Structures are given as C-alpha cells and as structure tokens.
Amino acid sequence: MLDITKIRSSIPGCNHHIHFNNAGSSLPDQSVIDAITKYMNEEAIIGGYELMNKHADALEQTYHSIAKMIGAQRNEIALFQSATAAWAAVFNALSFKPGDEVLCSEAEYASNYLNFLRKQKKEGIVIKVVPSDEDGCLDPLLLEEMMNPKVKLIAITHVPSNGGLINPVSEVGAIAKKHNCLYLLDACQAVGQIPIDVKNIDCDFLAVTGRKYLRAPRGTGFLFIKSSVVEEMDPTVLDSYAANWLSKSEYKLEPGAKRFELFETNKSLQLGLGAAVDYYLAQGPKECYLRIRKLAKRLRNGLAEIDGVTCADIGREKCGIVTFRKENWDSNKLKEFLFDKGIYTSTIFPTAALIDAQKRGLKSLVRASVHYFNTEKEVDQLLTVLKSM
Ligand SMILES: Cc1ncc(COP(=O)(O)O)c(C=O)c1O
The missing domain is CATH 3.40.640.10 (Type I PLP-dependent aspartate aminotransferase-like (Major domain))
Incomplete structure (x- = not known):
C-alpha cells in the first residue's frame, strides 16, 4: 500500500502546483x-x-x-x-x-x-x-x-x-x-x-x-x-x-x-x-501502476460528465496519460489557462504521433498525465475548473 502523504512530503514540487505533466517531465523525489x-x-x-x-x-x-x-x-x-x-x-x-x-x-x-x-x-x-x-x-x-x-x-x-x-x-x-x-x-x-x-x-x-x-x-x-x-x-x-x-x-x-x-x-x-x-x-511497480490507473480512470469518468469536453483516449486497458479537448477552446490556450490556475498539463500536437492523429482527425489536445503521487483531490480540482469554465 502506497503511503501517499509520505511520498508527497518528499517531493518539493507537490507544494508548488498540481503536476499533471508526468508524461512530459515528472517531479523527482528528494x-x-x-x-x-x-x-x-x-x-x-x-x-x-x-x-x-x-x-x-x-x-x-x-x-x-x-x-x-x-x-x-x-x-x-x-x-x-x-x-x-x-x-x-x-x-x-x-x-x-x-x-x-x-x-x-x-x-x-x-x-x-x-x-x-x-x-x-x-x-x-x-x-x-x-x-x-x-x-x-x-x-x-x-x-x-x-x-x-x-x-x-x-x-x-x-x-x-x-x-x-x-x-x-x-x-x-x-x-x-x-x-x-x-x-x-x-x-x-x-x-x-x-x-x-x-x-x-x-x-x-x-x-x-x-x-x-x-x-x-x-x-x-x-x-x-x-x-x-x-x-x-x-x-x-x-x-x-x-x-x-x-x-x-x-x-x-x-x-x-x-x-x-x-x-x-x-x-x-x-x-x-x-x-x-x-x-x-x-514503492512497488504494481502498486504504482494500480494507483496511476485508478487516478486516470477517475479523471476520464469526470471528463465524461462535463458538457463540451471530450476525452480522446483509445485502447483497452488505458494508462495514466489522459487527453481531451474542450469545445470552442484552443488546447494550447486551455493548457495556459490551467497553468495560471496552478494545474500543469501539456499540449499534444498531431505531430507527436502523426499517423494516429491523421487517422483520427485529431487536432491539438490537452494532456493531463497523472502519477501515483497525485491525489484524488487534485484530479477533482482539475475537473472543477473545467466544469466552471
Ligand atoms: C513515446 C515516446 N517515445 C520517445 C520519446 C522521446 O523521449 P526523449 O525525449 O527522452 O528522447 C517520447 C517523448 O515524449 C515519447 O513520448
């Protein structure tokens, strides 16, 4: 069982912002x-x-x-x-x-x-x-x-x-x-x-x-x-x-x-x-993965309930990388908006995986990649911000 409070207490970045850019570059332990x-x-x-x-x-x-x-x-x-x-x-x-x-x-x-x-x-x-x-x-x-x-x-x-x-x-x-x-x-x-x-x-x-x-x-x-x-x-x-x-x-x-x-x-x-x-x-790779999946599932379920927000993830068993777009919002602008609220995500452009992006007609997406050190509360904060927009 992961001790999330203890884990977070030795990540200086956790006191600074909500880090959902773990697929970009994550936060190190002390x-x-x-x-x-x-x-x-x-x-x-x-x-x-x-x-x-x-x-x-x-x-x-x-x-x-x-x-x-x-x-x-x-x-x-x-x-x-x-x-x-x-x-x-x-x-x-x-x-x-x-x-x-x-x-x-x-x-x-x-x-x-x-x-x-x-x-x-x-x-x-x-x-x-x-x-x-x-x-x-x-x-x-x-x-x-x-x-x-x-x-x-x-x-x-x-x-x-x-x-x-x-x-x-x-x-x-x-x-x-x-x-x-x-x-x-x-x-x-x-x-x-x-x-x-x-x-x-x-x-x-x-x-x-x-x-x-x-x-x-x-x-x-x-x-x-x-x-x-x-x-x-x-x-x-x-x-x-x-x-x-x-x-x-x-x-x-x-x-x-x-x-x-x-x-x-x-x-x-x-x-x-x-x-x-x-x-x-x-920490235990299995425990880490289970928690990452649990948080990502919570985020995807939450996104599905917000009008105008579409999750773009494909696959059967999905991992911690969650991508979405919001109606009438440029994804890069949305990422910057979230950044100003202390929620760090990233923008994914079609050129990251062009074959898939062209097949699915994807434009840019916001990517919120969760890690085991993130919390349910942080996921809910992102959902609340998106709901309130
Ligand atoms: C699937 C995948 N492969 C390779 C890379 C490249 O990694 P690096 O920048 O360490 O070369 C990335 C970086 O985002 C990636 O997402």
Whole structure:
C-alpha cells in the first residue's frame, strides 16, 4: 500500500502546483535531488575522475537497479541521455538492404518515424504501419499476416505520447520470436508507469527515458539490448570506452551493451537515475501502476460528465496519460489557462504521433498525465475548473 502523504512530503514540487505533466517531465523525489547535488558538490572539490573512482560502486549500482527493474542482466544495459538517443543508437546500428521492411505501430512516436524516413531515403527500406484493431491497439493478427522474410525489424511504441493507449507488446514479442525477427520497443512512456519484464515481452531492444514516469533527472535514459544479439551489433559511434584499440590495424568492441556507451557522461545524473529507479522499486511497480490507473480512470469518468469536453483516449486497458479537448477552446490556450490556475498539463500536437492523429482527425489536445503521487483531490480540482469554465 502506497503511503501517499509520505511520498508527497518528499517531493518539493507537490507544494508548488498540481503536476499533471508526468508524461512530459515528472517531479523527482528528494532522494534523487540529494544524490545529484551531493555528487556535484563533491565533484567540484575532489575532481571529476577522482570522484568517479571513489564512487565507482555506487555508479555501477545504477546498472544493476535498472536491470532488476526490467528483468534484465547488468551487461544488457547501456546508459544514454534520452530515449531517442538510446533508440537511434540501436536503429542506426542495424544494417538494412533496399527492400527490407520495418513494421511499426500507428501510434509511432515522431522521432522514431523520422529515423525510419531517413533510412527509407538513404537505404531504401520499406516502412509498413501495422493497422490497429477497433479499440486502437496494434492488431497482432494483422501483424502476423504482414510477416514475411523481408521484415527485418518490428519497431513499435508501447505507450504513445498522445494518449492512454497501451499496445500489446508481449503478443508482438511472440510473433517477432516466431519469425526470428528483431524487435525494438520504445518504452519511453511505459517504464516507471507499467511494470516491465523484458523476458516476458521478449524484445531485443528497449529504449527508455529517465525524466518521465521514472521521475529521474532530465538528460538520463537507457537502452536494453538482449545479450544474445548484442555481439552482432556494430555501434555507429565509438570511443576508447566502447572499444579497445589493439594495434595499427585492429580494434575490439567491448562485450555487452557497453559498446554503445561513450566515456563522457554526467555522473551525478547517473546516480540520480539510480536513486529514482531504487525509489520506484521500493514503492512497488504494481502498486504504482494500480494507483496511476485508478487516478486516470477517475479523471476520464469526470471528463465524461462535463458538457463540451471530450476525452480522446483509445485502447483497452488505458494508462495514466489522459487527453481531451474542450469545445470552442484552443488546447494550447486551455493548457495556459490551467497553468495560471496552478494545474500543469501539456499540449499534444498531431505531430507527436502523426499517423494516429491523421487517422483520427485529431487536432491539438490537452494532456493531463497523472502519477501515483497525485491525489484524488487534485484530479477533482482539475475537473472543477473545467466544469466552471
Ligand atoms: C513515446 C515516446 N517515445 C520517445 C520519446 C522521446 O523521449 P526523449 O525525449 O527522452 O528522447 C517520447 C517523448 O515524449 C515519447 O513520448
């Protein structure tokens, strides 16, 4: 059982406003802030390399914590500064021939699709979008029908930026495995929100950011690469941390996911990411998810009762990302109106997930993404403001 009063008492931001922009960038726990600032202060005195050596074990622990959180091994984790950096490191390291097919979801995130388009232009890959079922979820039956020897990669988004949808990632994993096809999952909005086990999903790669539902600092993220595929992977950027220089004509890549990392990173943020993951594990991922869903349901039910307000979420089991529009209101103006009332949301534009937005004829939406630390009272305050307008 989550102790919401205790949880909120160690989130300085909770005293400042109502934070419903957790899918944008959430609020950190005090333990995360302390881990970062303590390290940075000490670094300024001791020196960057010396402090890194002094805290080698604590820095290493971040990898173990992430591995534990997603059911992976330590050497399957590489740290990055964002989900896109992690996702693109894998995607760009894969080699494609003209005509090779990449299958993605209708809810595909903008940056992923931009990289598909780039590969289409430069290397002649064929992008195919797997249609969704009547609920809006990627349809595994149609995916199965689309599988053929030309499909080199299934790359889908678990939870999109633009709503409460959750794609059936384990069903997709089973199909990928059956056809011996690589599977790259964008779990940017999922990790920290929905309990994740990469063995159960059976993905080869998983890209995640720190600042959203994990409540880690900005500028953090990570990549999971299954140990059985990593030795075949040739990263596009190397430094002498990722590879060893053996002679005038030889080098050797580091084993495991380490070959995707560069030497220079912000170590205080690495500790902050580790602290955020440890905090999440201590709260209990299942409990966190149940509460997020409960709050989101309360919000959706409330929105349904307000005249002129329409919830835009699709999917079966919906997550904490709630999107809506209000008649005669520009969504960006509405977001600013709410901001002035101390309720922080965000505006979602069609370009966040253009294929889905065009299919559904969506214009901009207000996104109120709830977290487990939010309260029923905060949800009701948002509903009251919307009702009173
Ligand atoms: C579904 C999804 N994937 C990827 C990203 C990109 O994350 P980052 O900004 O950390 O690269 C986002 C960001 O909003 C997202 O919502």
